[in-house]
Amino acid sequence: MERFIRHTGTAAPLRRSNVDTDQIIPAEYLKRITRDGFEDGLFSAWRKDPEFVLNQPEYQGVSVLVAGPDFGTGSSREHAVWALQNYGFAVVLSSRFADIFRGNSSKGGLLTAQVDQEVIERLWEMIEADPSTEVTVDLEARTVTAKDLQADFDVDDYVRWRLMEGLDDIGITLQHADDISEFEATRADFKPVTLS
Amino acid sequence: MGRTLAEKVWSDHIVRSVEGEPDLLYIDLHLVHEVTSPQAFDGLRAAGRPVRRPDLTLATEDHNIPTIDVDKPIADPVSRAQVEALRKNCADFGVPLYSLGNIEQGIVHVVGPQLGLTQPGMTIVCGDSHTSTHGAFGALAFGIGTSEVEHVLATQTLPLKPFKTMAINVDGELPEGVSAKDIILAVIAKIGTGGGQGYVLEYRGSAIRSLSMEGRMTICNMSIEAGARAGMVAPDQTTFDYVEGREHAPKGALWDEAVAYWRTLFTDDDAVFDAEVHIDASSLSPFVTWGTNPGQGLPLSASVPSPDDAKDEVDKVAIERALEYMDLTPGTPLREIGIDTVFIGSCTNGRIEDLRVAAQILQGRTIADGMRLMVVPGSARVRLHAEAEGLDQIFIDAGAEWRGAGCSMCLGMNPDKLTPGERSASTSNRNFEGRQGPGGRTHLVSPAVAAATAVTGHLASPADLA
Numbered sequence: 001m002e003r004f005i006r007h008t009g010t011a012a013p014l015r016r017s018n019v020d021t022d023q024i025i026p027a028e029y030l031k032r033i034t035r036d037g038f039e040d041g042l043f044s045a046w047r048k049d050p051e052f053v054l055n056q057p058e059y060q061g062v063s064v065l066v067a068g069p070d071f072g073t074g075s076s077r078e079h080a081v082w083a084l085q086n087y088g089f090a091v092v093l094s095s096r097f098a099d100i101f102r103g104n105s106s107k108g109g110l111l112t113a114q115v116d117q118e119v120i121e122r123l124w125e126m127i128e129a130d131p132s133t134e135v136t137v138d139l140e141a142r143t144v145t146a147k148d149l150q151a152d153f154d155v156d157d158y159v160r161w162r163l164m165e166g167l168d169d170i171g172i173t174l175q176h177a178d179d180i181s182e183f184e185a186t187r188a189d190f191k192p193v194t195l196s
Numbered sequence: 197m198g199r200t201l202a203e204k205v206w207s208d209h210i211v212r213s214v215e216g217e218p219d220l221l222y223i224d225l226h227l228v229h230e231v232t233s234p235q236a237f238d239g240l241r242a243a244g245r246p247v248r249r250p251d252l253t254l255a256t257e258d259h260n261i262p263t264i265d266v267d268k269p270i271a272d273p274v275s276r277a278q279v280e281a282l283r284k285n286c287a288d289f290g291v292p293l294y295s296l297g298n299i300e301q302g303i304v305h306v307v308g309p310q311l312g313l314t315q316p317g318m319t320i321v322c323g324d325s326h327t328s329t330h331g332a333f334g335a336l337a338f339g340i341g342t343s344e345v346e347h348v349l350a351t352q353t354l355p356l357k358p359f360k361t362m363a364i365n366v367d368g369e370l371p372e373g374v375s376a377k378d379i380i381l382a383v384i385a386k387i388g389t390g391g392g393q394g395y396v397l398e399y400r401g402s403a404i405r406s407l408s409m410e411g412r413m414t415i416c417n418m419s420i421e422a423g424a425r426a427g428m429v430a431p432d433q434t435t436f437d438y439v440e441g442r443e444h445a446p447k448g449a450l451w452d453e454a455v456a457y458w459r460t461l462f463t464d465d466d467a468v469f470d471a472e473v474h475i476d477a478s479s480l481s482p483f484v485t486w487g488t489n490p491g492q493g494l495p496l497s498a499s500v501p502s503p504d505d506a507k508d509e510v511d512k513v514a515i516e517r518a519l520e521y522m523d524l525t526p527g528t529p530l531r532e533i534g535i536d537t538v539f540i541g542s543c544t545n546g547r548i549e550d551l552r553v554a555a556q557i558l559q560g561r562t563i564a565d566g567m568r569l570m571v572v573p574g575s576a577r578v579r580l581h582a583e584a585e586g587l588d589q590i591f592i593d594a595g596a597e598w599r600g601a602g603c604s605m606c607l608g609m610n611p612d613k614l615t616p617g618e619r620s621a622s623t624s625n626r627n628f629e630g631r632q633g634p635g636g637r638t639h640l641v642s643p644a645v646a647a648a649t650a651v652t653g654h655l656a657s658p659a660d661l662a
């Protein structure tokens with residue numbers, strides 16, 4: 001995984017709340033067995049509407065998504081993270097994220113930065129007035145900056161460390177393989193196994 | 197200070213705990229299906245890692261498989277490739293798999309409990325958000341993403357931050373015709389789709405204690421729809437009776453040892469929850485959703501809400517959008533909403549008890565003109581069980597399609613889909629835009645409401661049939 005320290009890019013306003021992972025990537029795209037190429041499925045139902053924000057010429061090449069509250073609810077599909085990343089997003093800003101989506105994002109290196117809804121509203125106004133506005137998300141300083149706006153964002157300390165180091169979870173855990181074996185030795189005999 | 201049920205199960209699974217880092221938690225059972233696992237197995241292959249504990253892992257085919265012509269090759273080549281990938285991955289890594297056609301095949305959350313693999317006090321994960329279902333047994337069970345699937349396959353553990361705990365107290369007696377599904381829809385409408393975020397919900401109170409295991413599973417299943425990772429019910433005699441004698445249940449002396457441990461799994465009297473919610477069961481009535489998230493629900497006797505009822509600007513926009521997508525007018529009584537298709541099935545309500553409730557209402561009746569009724573058992577065993585009781589014949593006589601086991605129209609990944617603009621009453625768990633097929637409109641309902649709706653052609657409860 002690449003290290004994530006800070007990111008600067010243009011942003012798209014997604015003025016919707018409760019954006020569930022079925023909207024981010026509908027089930028029909030989940031039949032694929034690869035990790036890439038999901039950009040065509042991102043918000044596919046909404047993108048059929050020529051008015052949808054990502055279809056507007058001024059929001060081409062965006063890499064920051066500024067979304068309404070409760071982003072990423074619903075299914076645990078990690079394809080939602082891959083679709084956002086494959087499309088080109090590096091950061092999603094929202095006032096509230098669903099737990100599983102947030103966990104999945106951190107595994108894949110997509111930053112989910114939680115800010116107050118008031119900051120979201122200001123960013124929406126700013127980027128709608130001027131779509132070329134650059135938004136900088138600084139993971140090291142935990143700040144979002146755009147023009148005269150500067151706000152702190154919330155991110156879990158451990159996730160921040162892992163993203164900044166670009167570390168793979170499995171590698172970290174396998175350093176504790178002895179602890180796992182020790183625990184396994186104490187597992188109760190009445191617990192079930194799937195293979196005899 | 198006393199501990200909650202969730203805290204007890206958590207602390208019994210800590211492999212490693214260090215200040216400033218997530219706890220490393222041991223996983224007792226890892227359930228796998230075709231949709232969220234291929235990239236995880238590929239990751240193992242690329243890193244040259246084996247599956248650490250194939251004997252604590254079980255795979256089944258459910259999301260993507262057809263529910264008719266199950267003896268023929270899967271028609272859709274992309275679906276077929278995904279199912280074949282699972283078969284190859286399980287063979288390569290030694291993971292047991294119940295394939296289409298096997299008597300143990302079915303929806304992963306129906307199969308685990310049915311085999312007795314789901315037991316109190318376990319940690320259970322699956323690359324599927326409705327893993328919360330297994331919490332009905334007093335297990336700590338939650339959905340994970342594909343990277344975590346790979347992590348569990350490789351290490352049988354997960355690094356996790358402890359969840360907060362919320363008590364959902366449901367006391368009082370449920371009125372006639374009100375079911376577990378109505379309880380959970382009412383809970384979600386009350387706390388909202390984000391209300392449970394960061395929490396494990398523990399369902400407590402006399403109304404919960406009086407539910408069957410099937411009912412408890414329906415409730416825990418939809419915890420995720422309130423934003424919670426997991427839901428739990430403390431195990432009791434109902435739980436032990438359900439588990440006893442099943443294929444993977446402990447036997448003999450081990451059974452006694454297990455039950456002795458299970459009896460310690462309850463929230464201590466002096467434990468403190470981070471949040472508490474109270475619901476009076478006797479005030480509940482059949483509940484249905486009108487909008488495009490599971491929190492947008494109301495009693496069946498209510499009318500479609502208006503954006504003017506919104507609590508804030510964000511909510512107002514959400515109501516407007518939902519009404520537009522659902523093609524509904526504020527003020528319309530919910531009972532007057534006409535339905536094209538009724539779907540009875542899914543891991544929420546595809547168990548034998550759910551099919552019995554629906555069959556009882558459909559017995560001697562026929563579905564409305566132009567209505568499509570799909571009945572999809574949650575597992576091959578549920579199907580056989582229903583057939584042994586003659587339920588299939590009741591459904592078929594009423595005009596229903598009786599299908600093979602799988603997720604089917606719950607998520608419309610196989611050919612069982614709504615067409616654009618088609619309106620369903622569904623016993624599943626998600627009414628998101630396009631969930632049951634692009635452009636499809638979904639109303640979430642209980643099995644009893646589903647059956648009554650199939651008969652009348654509009655949203656209805658069994659009382660409307662009298």
Ligand code: SF4
Nearest residue numbers: 326542543603606607
């Ligand atoms: S029945 Fe529906 S909710 Fe349950 S596992 Fe299948 S797709 Fe998911």
